[in-house]
Amino acid sequence: MDKLTEIMNWKAQEIAERIRPVADHELAAFAQEAPIRGSFLQALKAPPRLAVISEIKRRSPSAGQIKDLGPSIEQADTYLAAGGDCLSILTDNKYFGGELNDLSSVTEKFKAQKNGIPCLRKDFMIHPVQVLEAAQAGASAILIIVRALTDQQMTALRKAADLAGLDSLYEIHSEHELERAVAQDAKIIGVNNRDLAKFTTDLAFSERLIPQFPEHVVAVSESGIWNKEDAARVRACGAKAILVGEALMKAPDTAQLMADFHNA
Numbered sequence: 001m002d003k004l005t006e007i008m009n010w011k012a013q014e015i016a017e018r019i020r021p022v023a024d025h026e027l028a029a030f031a032q033e034a035p036i037r038g039s040f041l042q043a044l045k046a047p048p049r050l051a052v053i054s055e056i057k058r059r060s061p062s063a064g065q066i067k068d069l070g071p072s073i074e075q076a077d078t079y080l081a082a083g084g085d086c087l088s089i090l091t092d093n094k095y096f097g098g099e100l101n102d103l104s105s106v107t108e109k110f111k112a113q114k115n116g117i118p119c120l121r122k123d124f125m126i127h128p129v130q131v132l133e134a135a136q137a138g139a140s141a142i143l144i145i146v147r148a149l150t151d152q153q154m155t156a157l158r159k160a161a162d163l164a165g166l167d168s169l170y171e172i173h174s175e176h177e178l179e180r181a182v183a184q185d186a187k188i189i190g191v192n193n194r195d196l197a198k199f200t201t202d203l204a205f206s207e208r209l210i211p212q213f214p215e216h217v218v219a220v221s222e223s224g225i226w227n228k229e230d231a232a233r234v235r236a237c238g239a240k241a242i243l244v245g246e247a248l249m250k251a252p253d254t255a256q257l258m259a260d261f262h263n264a
């Protein structure tokens, strides 16, 4: 069994007791709040330069322990000060050491400051109840991993996200998955350069797949981006944004690396 399948099986078990029908009005109640949270899609589209989605990731199955981090807000403040455009906050506990509170504590503080930036709930989404949790925790977007889901599951997640005023980032790793994301009318598609079965990263996945995106789709390149050269490489093939975890978590000078990415 590959790692993604293992994680999805665990996730289905983890959320089993929280699963319940989610009514449209429960989700729609959050749509009014959307302007407070800020639009993830707009934040990616707005700058003429490369946009950076900075990820808060404590550990991962491929890297092991990444950073012995205290409260997530410390890392969020570092990213904000460095000029990040959006955040991605891992909320999976078993494999990534995160929790929903890592997200909600950050969005709460951003709300009070009025200068927050949109946050993606990074988790393995299966059921609309997780979308409701994301909205409650102040997220502006959810992740839809195409390979891990049926078309029906994707449709249900997308409908829930739309109702709650959240954007959906569709993650792909092949032409077939790109087709499936486009069939969902995806507005944001990310190429994961990491093969979630083998854990190797190769930027050639972005170079092969992004040029095949429909014109109107915002292209994101995810994983394995370490420096300005990597960022320039994916920008050259059409990426409008990059999603970076490990390199930013470990950077001795976060602002410098962010500037390198922005200037790539």
Ligand SMILES: O=P(O)(O)OC[C@@H](O)[C@@H](O)c1c[nH]c2ccccc12
Pocket (backbone or CB within 6 Å): 055, 057, 122, 123, 171, 192, 222, 223, 224, 225, 243, 244, 245, 246, 247
């Ligand atoms: O740390 P990296 O190599 O910069 O990767 C970040 C991000 O792309 C990666 O964490 C990721 C991409 N897709 C995911 C799905 C679930 C969990 C994590 C991920």
